[in-house]
Amino acid sequence: MNLAGTLYIKKMNKLIITIFGATGDLTLRKLLPALETLIKTQKDYESLTIVAVGRRAFTSEEYLSFVSESNAFSGDINTLRPYLVYTQVDALKPNTYENLKTLFSALSSGKQSVRKIFYLAVGPDLFLDIASNLLDTKLVTKGDLNSIIAFEKPFGHTFEDARFINAFLEEKFSPAQIYRVDHYLGKEMIQNIIDLRFSNTFIHAIWNNEHIREIKIVVSEKDGILNRGAYYDEVGVLNDMVQSHLLQILALLVMDIPHSLASEDIQNAKIAALEKVKYIASESLLGQYKGYRNELGVDPDSLISTLAFLRVEVQTPKYNGIPIYLITGKKLARKEAYIEVIFKDAPGSHLFAGSRPNRLIIEIAPESRITLELNSLAKLHTSEVVPTKLEHCFSCNFPGAIKEAYSALFTEMIHGRKTLFPSFNEIAKAWDIICQIRDEKPRYFIYEPGFDMGGNND
């Protein structure tokens, strides 16, 4: 997707990226590697400092050792080393923000233009405390578009919670200073949905219930909850994956053509699409993997779900009647993410042996690939056809070109763009759908680790 939208920032002297939650799994697994990519590829600032913020009493050197020894970190610490400083701050203790203030005064001396990104890789219960403390210490001031705050998902624990957080933020900051994160929007194949749907005549023409039989959005993970038991047992699969990633993908798949590629136009088109989503409990399932309740940090009687198989419909004349499945879970047979659009039988399909419904597969992981499956002649002088794949594999053809989604998000934040960030109204609509699911719970089952939900080649 062409990242249109307001470009506030062109060139800056200094960029300071501060990460709250610096010892957490997300920082180690995703944010630091994304920053590493940024260091290697970004040329839009003269100097960069990454301020890692945590409660532990580390020196910067100790923090670097902690990162490089952690199993969750797979990057190259030497790329990060020259840019990283660690500062001890207890998010809930205002006086500890003085450490950060002192560091910032030292970093921002002189007349340079400084862009400050505060990234909150913490749970939503800390959002308001951190935001208030940043304001009180004047590390961020309302209206300064060069200081922005990013809030990792989930945005709130419940819909009420999300509304409360949002009301506070909208009062205290300008809209352009607030970034709500959903890293799936930074994935190339998800950005590509808009391009595929609206720049191809034939895809656009058949994108409706006359031609589409079924849509599946699948994000399947082999790992369990790793060492995030305490977090996961509060959120479960609905808040962790469906409320954000899967519903965002759905919105991109069924939204109408936006007026332009500017972030607000795309956001408005997604909001209108999410408003029409109806969940069907009788054809949905939630599950929990065997052994989940023995995981560290998990309640031994927990009923939290680690798998969701949700049937939804989009109630518009264009999409009515198309079964859409949102499928995601932990400890499944494979790590893969894809969108599968299955088309109806062709009018002449009965004439050909071996004819199968056409499929469009947008593979998000492990490869970034688009496959269009067509029926084509098997042998001369027969009426037999075989499914034939036309495919374009970005990640195989351009190894290294596909980046960690978070590096795309950081690039957007650096430049003051919002195309890859959901608005609050989108998040609110997604919470509405989660409330529908909570109100009318589907059947619940326990599954064996390694459970096979099928793949895009089946």
Ligand code: BG6
């Ligand atoms: C995160 C969830 O948002 O996305 C994790 O909190 C999940 O539970 C992860 O594992 C999956 O992201 P990716 O990019 O590895 O598919």
